[in-house]
Structures are given as structure tokens and as C-alpha cells.
Amino acid sequence: MKYSSQKVAYAYFVAALGLFAIQVLVGLIGGWIYVSPNFLSELLPFNIVRMLHTNALVVWLLLGFFGAAYFIIPEESEREIHSVKLAYIQLLILVVGTLGAVVSYIFGIHEGREFLEQPLWVKVGILVAALIFLFNISMTVLKGRKTAITNILVIGLWALSLLWLFAFYNPANLSLDKMYWWYVVHLWVEGTWELVMASILGFLMLKLTGVDREVIEKWLYIIVATALFSGILGTGHHYYWIGLPGYWQWIGSIFSTLEVIPFFLMMTFSFVMVWKGRKNHPNKAALLWSLGSATVAFFGAGVWGFLHTLHGVNFYSHGTQITAAHGHLAFFGAYVALNLAVFTYAMPMLKGRNPYNQVINMGSFWLMTGGMSFMTFVLTFAGTIQTHMQRVVGEDFMTVQDQLTVFYIMRFGAGAAVVLGAILFIYSVLVPRKELFTETSGSKPVTGSNPEAQAVLEGGR
Amino acid sequence: MSEFLTKSRARNIFYGGSLFFIGIFAVLSIDSHLYVVNESTAKAPLTDEVVLGKHVWEKHSCINCHTLHGEGAYFAPEVGNVMTRWGVLDDPDDAAETLGSWMESQPSGIEGRRQMPYFKLTEEEVRGLSEFLRWADKTNTQDWPPNDAG
Ligand code: HEM
Ligand SMILES: [Fe+2]
Numbered sequence: 001m002k003y004s005s006q007k008v009a010y011a012y013f014v015a016a017l018g019l020f021a022i023q024v025l026v027g028l029i030g031g032w033i034y035v036s037p038n039f040l041s042e043l044l045p046f047n048i049v050r051m052l053h054t055n056a057l058v059v060w061l062l063l064g065f066f067g068a069a070y071f072i073i074p075e076e077s078e079r080e081i082h083s084v085k086l087a088y089i090q091l092l093i094l095v096v097g098t099l100g101a102v103v104s105y106i107f108g109i110h111e112g113r114e115f116l117e118q119p120l121w122v123k124v125g126i127l128v129a130a131l132i133f134l135f136n137i138s139m140t141v142l143k144g145r146k147t148a149i150t151n152i153l154v155i156g157l158w159a160l161s162l163l164w165l166f167a168f169y170n171p172a173n174l175s176l177d178k179m180y181w182w183y184v185v186h187l188w189v190e191g192t193w194e195l196v197m198a199s200i201l202g203f204l205m206l207k208l209t210g211v212d213r214e215v216i217e218k219w220l221y222i223i224v225a226t227a228l229f230s231g232i233l234g235t236g237h238h239y240y241w242i243g244l245p246g247y248w249q250w251i252g253s254i255f256s257t258l259e260v261i262p263f264f265l266m267m268t269f270s271f272v273m274v275w276k277g278r279k280n281h282p283n284k285a286a287l288l289w290s291l292g293s294a295t296v297a298f299f300g301a302g303v304w305g306f307l308h309t310l311h312g313v314n315f316y317s318h319g320t321q322i323t324a325a326h327g328h329l330a331f332f333g334a335y336v337a338l339n340l341a342v343f344t345y346a347m348p349m350l351k352g353r354n355p356y357n358q359v360i361n362m363g364s365f366w367l368m369t370g371g372m373s374f375m376t377f378v379l380t381f382a383g384t385i386q387t388h389m390q391r392v393v394g395e396d397f398m399t400v401q402d403q404l405t406v407f408y409i410m411r412f413g414a415g416a417a418v419v420l421g422a423i424l425f426i427y428s429v430l431v432p433r434k435e436l437f438t439e440t441s442g443s444k445p446v447t448g449s450n451p452e453a454q455a456v457l458e459g460g461r
Numbered sequence: 462m463s464e465f466l467t468k469s470r471a472r473n474i475f476y477g478g479s480l481f482f483i484g485i486f487a488v489l490s491i492d493s494h495l496y497v498v499n500e501s502t503a504k505a506p507l508t509d510e511v512v513l514g515k516h517v518w519e520k521h522s523c524i525n526c527h528t529l530h531g532e533g534a535y536f537a538p539e540v541g542n543v544m545t546r547w548g549v550l551d552d553p554d555d556a557a558e559t560l561g562s563w564m565e566s567q568p569s570g571i572e573g574r575r576q577m578p579y580f581k582l583t584e585e586e587v588r589g590l591s592e593f594l595r596w597a598d599k600t601n602t603q604d605w606p607p608n609d610a611g
Contacts, residue, residue, distance in 0.1 A: 033575075041568060041576035046536050047525030112519020114533055148468070150491040162577060172512045174597055175497045178532065179490070214468060219470035225478055233489075241531045241605035243501040244493045249603070251489070319531030319539065394608040397538035401575070435525075 001050030001349040003074035005081035008088065010350040012067025013343050015095055017426050019060035020336075022102070024415075026052045031071045031415040033409040044106070051105050051117050058330065059098050060113065064339035066090070066133055069153060071346050072203050073137055077144025082136050089131040097125035113181060116167050123167055131163040148217035151207070152224055162337045163187050175243030182238045189330070190234055190259055190301075196228040197297075197338055201266060204290045204345060209277025216273065216302050223265045230258035237309045241318060248310040256309045263302035263334075270294040283348070285361040285428075289341035290371055296333025304329055304376065316391040321383030321404070329376040337369070340425060347429040361428040367421030374412035382407035503600040510585075514593025517586045526577070528611075530602055536575065539611030544598045545590070546609045553592065560591040 001007070030049045033039050040049075047109060074081055101122045104110065104360040110117040118126070134157065141150050166183040202220045236252025239245075270291050279458060281287065308317040317323070344361055348354055382404045389400045505511075519525070523540070524533040530541040549556040564587060568576040582590070 027552075037574075037575040038572060041578070045526075045576070047522045047534070047578075050525045050534050050536075052521060092488060111523055112522050112524060113541075114524045117522060133478065146471070146604055171517060173497060173507060174529075175500055175502050175600055176494060177515075179493060179497065218466070218468040218471050219541040221468065221475045222466075225471065225475035228475070229482055232479075235486070239493070241602045242532070243497055243600040245496045245501075246603055247489075248493075316607060317603065319535060320526040321531070322547055324535050357588075371606045390610050391607050394610045396610055398575070436595045 001352075003080050005084045005087075006071050006403050007350060008081065008084055008091075009071035009346060011069040011088065012070065013089055013350070014430070015345065016060040016063040016188045016339065017343070017430070019056045019063065021099065021426060023053055023056035023060060026056065028412070028419050029103070031408070031412040034298050035405070035412050045451070048105055048108070051110060052088075053102060053195060054115055055105075055117060056098075057336075059094070061331075063091075063094060064342065065157070065193075065200075066094075068200055068339070068342045068346075069133075069137055070348075071342070072200065073140050073150055074143075074151065076147045076203070077141050077149045079140065079144040082139035082143075086132050086136045090129045090136070093125050093129040093132075096235055097129070097141065099124040102118060102309050112398070113170065113177070115185060125452075127161075127164060134158060140376065148211070148220050149202050152202075152220055153199040154223060154327045156192050156224075158396045159195070160188055160192035168240055174189040178242045179239065179244060182235055186235045186238055186395075187232070189334070190231040190256075191228060193335065194262055195224050196233065197334055198223045198227070198262075198266060200338060200342060201270060201290060201294060204286065205270060205273040205277075206339060207345070208281045208287050208290065209273045209375065210276050210277070210279030210281075211273045215276075218349060219265075219269045223262050226258070226265060227262035230255050230261060234259045237311075237314065240311050240314055247438065253310045257306060259309075260298075260302040260306050262447060263298045267298040283345060283358075285358045285365070286341055286345035288365050289337055289344050290363055291366055293333060293337035293341050296369060296372070298327030298333070300326065300333040300376070304380075307380075317383065317387050320386045320390070321379045321407075322387060323383070324395070325376045325379035325383055326380070330370055332368075332372045333386055338387065340365075357428045357432045360424050364421040364425035364428060367424065368418050371414045371421060373416030375411050378407045378410040378414065409425060464475045493529075502596075502599075504601070507596070507597040508592065510589045510592040513585065513589035513595045514591070514596075517590045518593060519584065521580050531602070531605065537577065539606060540594060541597050541602070541610060542605065542606055542611050544595045546611065550595060550598055553595065557588045557591040557593055560594070561587040 013090050025048055028043070029040070030046065030053055033041075033046050033049065069083060070087055096117070101110075104119055105117065107117060111119060116123075137154060137157070141154055144150075163184055166180050167181055171177050171180070198220055202216050205211065206216050232255075234256035235253055236248040237256035239248035239252055270292075274287070274291065308314050308326065309323050385404060386400055389395045389403075390397060486579060518529075526534050526537040528535065528539045528541070532540065539599075544550040544556055547556070547559050549559050561584075568577050570576070574576060
């Protein structure tokens with residue numbers, strides 16, 4: 001760690017990990033309700049469970065992005081963060097807002113649009129926090145060295161914050177409501193967040209592989225260009241059946257098919273960089289998560305997205321377990337795994353210690369990735385049957401669902417593996433201390449004692 | 462590729478192209494907005510009852526179990542066409558009554574069946590909700606869903 005203000009990232013990452021734990025535990029409860037529907041049905045109905053699960057996910061991913069930005073930007077801009085105090089105030093607002101939202105959901109107080117259920121005061125809090133953040137990083141970047149990584153990161157973060165404004169606009173006309181709702185939801189995950197993802201991935205590759213910055217940055221611009229060229233009009237794949245004009249069927253099908261390209265490029269980019277790289281960075285777990293993220297994002301977002309994105313297919317699969325399968329793997333690959341890659345990379349430096357247990361961390365990667373993949377497969381099978389029986393044959397929804405129980409049981413098992421993986425991950429980045437390392441390696445405490453350890457602390461060699 | 466496509470060229474393509482697509486998207490959005498208001502939802506008036514109904518729908522977060530026009534959670538049936546499924550699309554009184562008794566009979570308490578919570582709704586709220594669902598059902602959704610099962 002070269003700049004002391006990078007330390008704020010630590011607080012963001014810890015908060016994010018706390019919410020991550022809540023997200024997966026509540027998800028497991030939701031999975032259990034699918035298996036045993038009377039569970040908690042009076043105390044904590046499914047709609048509240050789902051709200052907690054999705055909101056906790058989105059907020060912890062954002063906390064992770066903010067933390068990552070505070071970690072990356074000083075190093076890229078070669079200067080301290082403009083104001084460390086503001087960064088902590090921003091975090092405080094976000095944590096208070098999040099806890100407030102969790103408590104009020106449990107008591108049934110919420111707004112009513114999917115993913116945007118936060119009470120108004122929380123939405124305003126998020127906006128204020130975003131403004132503080134934008135001010136803080138923009139000041140840092142403007143005064144420092146300009147790189148493509150910071151440029152793309154800052155553009156992505158500005159754009160996603162601006163899109164948040166649409167969360168405040170809720171027209172009485174349902175079709176308009178839906179149309180603008182996707183400005184937040186789709187243009188986040190298939191637009192602005194991809195910019196954030198690409199730049200973070202670029203940073204990790206720069207540090208982990210040692211490939212030339214020029215090469216990495218050119219790739220980045222090509223990746224984000226293909227992301228926005230396809231993703232903006234790709235919004236049309238949500239505009240087929242909600243009361244919008246028929247031309248979206250063609251525009252949406254064509255452009256959202258092209259959305260596969262940026263995910264393919266990010267995967268290719270990561271592997272090519274690793275092959276080209278001369279560096280043998282000691283943080284193997286961070287490399288595993290980075291490559292894993294790019295790969296699973298390609299499958300979850302790219303392949304599973306394309307699976308149901310053509311309007312002729314979507315006509316039948318829209319709003320079935322196929323959608324659920326895709327949503328899970330896309331979020332996991334692109335954004336969960338990417339955040340976990342950053343945490344894995346940065347935590348040792350932030351804690352000033354060395355190997356954090358790499359074996360446990362890498363084990364958690366396989367548990368979580370295996371679990372999510374299995375969950376995606378079984379939900380895809382369930383969704384295929386559902387699509388056929390309900391949409392083609394015309395059987396009643398509940399009758400069809402009753403026949404899918406075996407898949408929901410397997411999904412619960414997969415979810416349990418993911419929860420176990422998440423617990424191992426959190427343990428591996430937070431708990432093991434440097435004494436542990438000292439014992440196993442047989443050397444003195446890390447700092448300066450051994451070149452490997454020193455390299456990790458400095459973020460590369 | 463490396464000769465022709467320098468980093469600054471790639472950056473400029475990114476900037477220029479993005480602005481171009483944002484522009485097209487903005488134009489199509491305006492057109493779509495007008496289409497919704499003047500065509501696809503123009504068949505049924507957006508009355509105060511419908512607006513109240515949308516509010517009730519949101520207050521109880523129905524979307525986190527049901528889908529509406531195929532969007533939402535996949536735990537409970539599609540409701541964008543529920544009024545058609547119940548055969549009450551064009552009868553406001555019958556619609557409100559059917560919905561009212563449905564809401565009253567929840568939760569079913571049947572072992573092994575997914576449960577819908579009991580929501581304490583006033584008569585106006587039930588009426589609003591059924592008007593909202595009738596209104597949504599009349600939206601031109603390009604013939605989706607494929608059949609009445611939703
Ligand atoms: C990391 C990127 C992505 C994430 C996180 C993501 C996530 C999601 C989620 C959560 C939904 C469900 C939204 C709802 O609640 O209604 C969804 C729907 C959808 N996604 Fe993605 N997605 C991503 C990328 C893509 C890509 C690249 C494609 C196309 C190639 C795609 C195609 C679709 C389609 C067609 C739907 C609508 C499904 C339906 O009709 O029910 N997605 N996505
Ligand atoms: Fe999308």
C-alpha cells in the first residue's frame with residue numbers, strides 16, 4: 001500500500017462483507033421457502049425475504065465498488081484521497097441508510113418497485129453519499145495523474161450515480177414506470193457497472209500480471225466501447241412486452257445479442273494478460289478470483305443472457321425460472337466475484353499482513369462458483385419445464401410449480417454450498433493474522449522479512 | 462490492429478460512439494413515451510382508482526412474489542392478465558368482488574402450498590387494486606402472455 005488514505009477501503013470492505021453475509025443467509029431462507037412453503041410464512045413472508053436478499057446484494061456491491069475506487073484511485077492518481085474524512089462520512093451515511101432499510105423492511109415499511117424498495121429517506125441518503133463520493137474522487141483524480149483506468153472508473157461511477165436519479169421518478173402509468181425503471185436496473189448492470197468492472201479488472205491485471213499499461217488501457221477502451229454500443233440499445237430486450245412499441249423487438253434482439261461481446265472480451269483479455277505477463281504474483285487467490293469473475297460473467301451474463309434474449313424465445317421464457325437462473329449467475333460472475341477479487345487482492349495490504357489463508361480462500365472460490373453453477377443449472381431445468389408446461393401447454397402456474405420441487409431441493413443444496421463458501425471467504429480475508437503466516441513459513445513477521453511477503457504488501461513486485 | 466488502433470483512437474471511438482447511441486436511445490425513448498401515453502395504454506383511462514391501486518400494489522410489495530407483465534418475482538402467478546383469467550376483465554364490480562374475496566381468504570394455511578400473506582385492505586383499496594389490474598390487463602403488450610395461464 002503506497003498511500004495511507006487507501007486505508008479507508010478497509011472499512012468499506014468490512015461493511016460490504018457484513019452485508020454479503022446477510023444477503024446469502026437471507027437467500028438461503030428464500031431457497032428454503034421454495035422447498036417448504038409454510039416456513040416463516042406469517043413472520044417473514046417471501047416478498048420481504050426477497051427484498052432483503054436483492055437489496056443487500058446491490059448495496060454491498062456498491063460498497064465494494066466505492067471501496068475499490070478509494071483503493072485504486074490513489075495508486076493510479078499518485079496522490080492521497082482528497083478527503084479521508086468525507087470518505088468516512090459517506091460510509092456512515094450508507095451504513096445508517098442500509099441498516100435503516102433492513103429494519104424497516106422487517107417491519108413491512110418499504111416502497112414498492114422491485115429493487116427500489118428503499119424508503120425515500122434512504123434513497124436520498126444514497127444520493128447524498130454518491131454526491132460526496134463523486135466530489136471526493138473527482139477532486140483526487142483531477143489533481144493527479146490521469147490514466148485510462150481512473151478515467152473509465154470515474155465515468156462509470158458518475159454515470160451510475162446520475163442514473164440513480166430515475167429511482168425517484170415513479171409515474172402513475174405502469175408502462176412508463178417500467179420503462180424508466182430499466183434505466184436504473186438495465187443501464188446499471190449492462191452499462192455503467194460494466195465500465196466499473198472493466199476498469200477494476202484492468203487494474204488487477206496490471207498489478208497481477210505486470211503487462212504493459214499501454215496494452216491494458218487500449219483493451220479497456222475497446223471493451224467499454226463494445227459494452228455501451230450494445231448495452232444502451234440492448235435495453236430494448238426488456239421493452240418487448242410491457243406496453244412499448246413493437247420495434248423494440250428487433251432493436252432489443254440485435255443489440256442485446258451484441259452485449260455478449262464485451263463479456264467475451266473481458267474474459268479473453270484476462271487470459272491473454274496472464275499468458276503475456278512475466279510476473280508471478282504471489283497472491284494466487286486474487287488471480288483465481290479475477291479470472292473466475294471474467295469467465296463466469298461470460299457464462300452468466302453472456303451465454304445465459306443470450307439464451308433468452310431473442311424476442312421469439314423471450315416471448316415464452318419471460319419471467320420464469322430461466323430469468324432467475326440467469327440473474328443469479330450473471331450477478332455472481334460479473335459483480336460478486338469481481339468484488340471478492342478486489343477484496344482478496346487488497347486485504348493483505350490493508351491489514352499489513354501476509355498470506356491470509358490462500359488455501360481456504362481458493363477453496364471458497366470453488367465452493368461458491370460450484371454452488372452458483374449448480375444452482376444455475378437446476379433453475380434452468382426448472383425454467384425449461386415451466387416454460388413448456390405453462391407457456392406452451394397452458395397449464396396453471398401453481399400446478400406447474402408443484403412439479404418442480406425436486407429442482408428447488410437441489411437449488412437449496414447449492415445455496416447451502418454458497419453460504420459455506422461465503423463464510424470461508426470472510427474468514428480467510430478477515431481472521432488469520434500474521435502470526436499464522438510466521439509460524440508456517442518459519443520466518444519473522446512479514447514486513448521486510450521475505451521478498452514474497454513484501455511483494456504482497458506492496459501490491460506486486 | 463495495433464498500428465491503426467492506438468489507445469487515443471480507441472478512446473475517441475468510445476466517446477463518440479457512446480454519445481451517438483445515447484442520442485438514438487433518447488429519441489426512441491421519447492417516441493416510446495408518447496406511444497405509451499397515446500396508444501398502448503390509451504384504451505383504459507388512468508383514473509384515480511387506478512392510481513390508488515398502483516399505490517396499494519406498491520405498498521404491499523406484491524411485485525416481490527408475483528410478476529406483472531412478466532417482471533417481478535417468480536414465486537407466485539402472473540397478474541398482468543389475472544382479470545382475463547378470472548373472466549372479469551370488463552366487469553368492474555365483479556372484478557372488485559372476486560379480488561376482495563380472494564384477498565380475504567389468504568393465507569390459505571394449506572400445508573405444503575405457497576402462502577400469500579393477509580393484507581388488511583379497505584374496500585376502496587380493493588376496488589383500486591382491481592381497477593389497477595384491469596387497467597394493466599388492457600395495456601397493449603404485443604400479445605404477451607402466450608396464453609391465459611400467464
Ligand atoms: C452482468 C450483467 C448482467 C446482470 C447482472 C443481469 C441480471 C439480470 C437480472 C437480475 C434480471 C431479472 C430482472 C428482473 O427482475 O426482472 C435480468 C433479466 C434479463 N437479462 Fe440480464 N443481466 C446481465 C446481463 C445480460 C446480458 C448480457 C443479456 C443478453 C445477452 C441479458 C439478458 C437478459 C434478459 C433477456 C432478461 C429478461 C428476462 C425475462 O424476460 O424475464 N442480461 N438480468
Ligand atoms: Fe438487461
